[in-house]
Amino acid sequence: MATIRKRSEGTYQIRVSCGYGVDGKQRKQFKSYKPEPGMTPKQIEKELTRQAVLFEEECKRGQITSAVKFEKFTEQWFEEYAKVNLRPASYARMKQFTKRVYPAIGHKRLDKITARDIQKFVTDMLVNGKNMNTGKPLSRKTAVHHLSFISDVFSYAIRMGMLTDNPCRRVYVPKQEQDEKQIYTIDEVKKLYENLRSEPMKYQVYLLLAIYSGYRRSEMLGLEWKDIDFENNIIHVRRTSQYTAEKGIYTDTTKTRKSKRVSKMPVSIMNLLKHFKAEQEAEAAQLGTKWEDHDRLFTKWNGAPMNPQTPFEWLKGYCERIGVPFRNIHSLRHLHASLLIFEGVDVVAVSSDMGHSVVGTTLNLYSHMFQEAKARNCDAISNALSFTNDIGTEEESPAEDDTETETEQQVLAL
Structure with missing residues (x-):
C-alpha cells in the first residue's frame, strides 16, 4: 500500500513497500511528485492518488525491485x-x-x-x-x-x-517417446535364482526379498529386524536409508505417507530371513565390540548401515558373472509390479502394494502393462465361452454354392 507524505518545499513523497530482499530486509521505493502551478487542492489530491496507484503497480510488476541475479x-x-x-x-x-x-x-x-x-x-x-x-x-x-x-x-x-x-x-516441455521399462524376464530371474547360492547370504536375501516385496532400494536398506513379524509372516515398511555427500548415510522417513505399509510374505522368504538373522547374530558375536548394533538387515561388515550404492554394484557384478543382462536395481521393483499386473491384480491393490501416494502414479508408470493384461482378458472370455465359437460359421446351402465340383466340370467338358 502506497503512503503519501507532504514535504515543506511544496512537493510530495510517495512510498511503496516492495517486500523483502535476499538479505531479509524490507525493500521500499520512493517517488517525488510536484504539482503543476495553479492546481487546486482537490486537483492535487486526485493526481496524487493517481500517481500513487501507478507507482505501486510499477513496483509490483518488478520494474524496480528484483535487480538481483x-x-x-x-x-x-x-x-x-x-x-x-x-x-x-x-x-x-x-x-x-x-x-x-x-x-x-x-x-x-x-x-x-x-x-x-x-x-x-x-x-x-x-x-x-x-x-x-x-x-x-x-x-x-x-x-x-x-x-x-x-x-x-x-x-x-x-x-x-x-x-x-x-x-x-x-514453458512447454516437449513430449518424447517413452522408453519401455527394463524388466527381467522370468527366464532371467530363474537364472539369477539358480546361481544365487554361491553369493553371500545378505545378497541372496536382498535379491529375493526385492522381487517378492517390490520395495524401493531405500526402503529395503531401511528395514530393521523389529520390522519383521515372524509369527504372522509380515514385514512393516517404516523408514528409509539415504545417502548424501554432506550427511553420509542417514535414516529418513518414507517417501510418502502411503509408503508406510505392511506386506505379507511367503513362508519360504520368512525362513530365509530366519537363517539370515542367525548368520548375522553369529557374525556380531564373533566381532564383539567391533560390531555396531543398528538393528538393520542389510549392513556393512561391522553392522553399520549398508551404503545405497552397494546393492547396485553387487547386482551389476553378479549379472556379469552369470551372463544375465544388467537392468539396474530398480528393475526388480518393476518386475514385482509386472507380476502382479499380469496375474490380474487390480490397479488399486497394485498401487497400495507399491506404496504409491495416488493410483494415478501406478497407471502412469505401468499403463502399457495394464493394457496388455486387459487384452488377455478377451482371450480369457473366449476360452470360457468356447461353446459359442461356432456362431457365425454356418455352412452355405448347396443351392447357393457357385463353385463347380470335379464331376460337374467333367460333365460340362463332354
Whole structure:
C-alpha cells in the first residue's frame, strides 16, 4: 500500500513497500511528485492518488525491485528455504541441478528472465544435453525436474514480494517417446535364482526379498529386524536409508505417507530371513565390540548401515558373472509390479502394494502393462465361452454354392 507524505518545499513523497530482499530486509521505493502551478487542492489530491496507484503497480510488476541475479537469489533460496523445508536428498539433488541452470540463466537478473529464456534452456537440454555418467541423451523427466527447480525459485521470489509472475508457467516441455521399462524376464530371474547360492547370504536375501516385496532400494536398506513379524509372516515398511555427500548415510522417513505399509510374505522368504538373522547374530558375536548394533538387515561388515550404492554394484557384478543382462536395481521393483499386473491384480491393490501416494502414479508408470493384461482378458472370455465359437460359421446351402465340383466340370467338358 502506497503512503503519501507532504514535504515543506511544496512537493510530495510517495512510498511503496516492495517486500523483502535476499538479505531479509524490507525493500521500499520512493517517488517525488510536484504539482503543476495553479492546481487546486482537490486537483492535487486526485493526481496524487493517481500517481500513487501507478507507482505501486510499477513496483509490483518488478520494474524496480528484483535487480538481483538469478544465481545469487537461488543461493539465498537454498539457505532460507530449501535447507529448512526439503529433505537432505532432495536438497542435494537440487544442488546438482545448478550445474546446468546457472550457466544458462544464473547471470541474468531475476526480473529480466523471460519464459523464452527458460524455454530455450529446456529445449536445449533435450536436444543437446547428455547424461554426465552414461553419455546418453537426457530424458524428458530430467528436463521436467530442472524446470520444477527453477519454478520453485521463482515461486519463492513471488512470496517474498519481489515478483508477481512466474515465467515457468508458460514453458512447454516437449513430449518424447517413452522408453519401455527394463524388466527381467522370468527366464532371467530363474537364472539369477539358480546361481544365487554361491553369493553371500545378505545378497541372496536382498535379491529375493526385492522381487517378492517390490520395495524401493531405500526402503529395503531401511528395514530393521523389529520390522519383521515372524509369527504372522509380515514385514512393516517404516523408514528409509539415504545417502548424501554432506550427511553420509542417514535414516529418513518414507517417501510418502502411503509408503508406510505392511506386506505379507511367503513362508519360504520368512525362513530365509530366519537363517539370515542367525548368520548375522553369529557374525556380531564373533566381532564383539567391533560390531555396531543398528538393528538393520542389510549392513556393512561391522553392522553399520549398508551404503545405497552397494546393492547396485553387487547386482551389476553378479549379472556379469552369470551372463544375465544388467537392468539396474530398480528393475526388480518393476518386475514385482509386472507380476502382479499380469496375474490380474487390480490397479488399486497394485498401487497400495507399491506404496504409491495416488493410483494415478501406478497407471502412469505401468499403463502399457495394464493394457496388455486387459487384452488377455478377451482371450480369457473366449476360452470360457468356447461353446459359442461356432456362431457365425454356418455352412452355405448347396443351392447357393457357385463353385463347380470335379464331376460337374467333367460333365460340362463332354
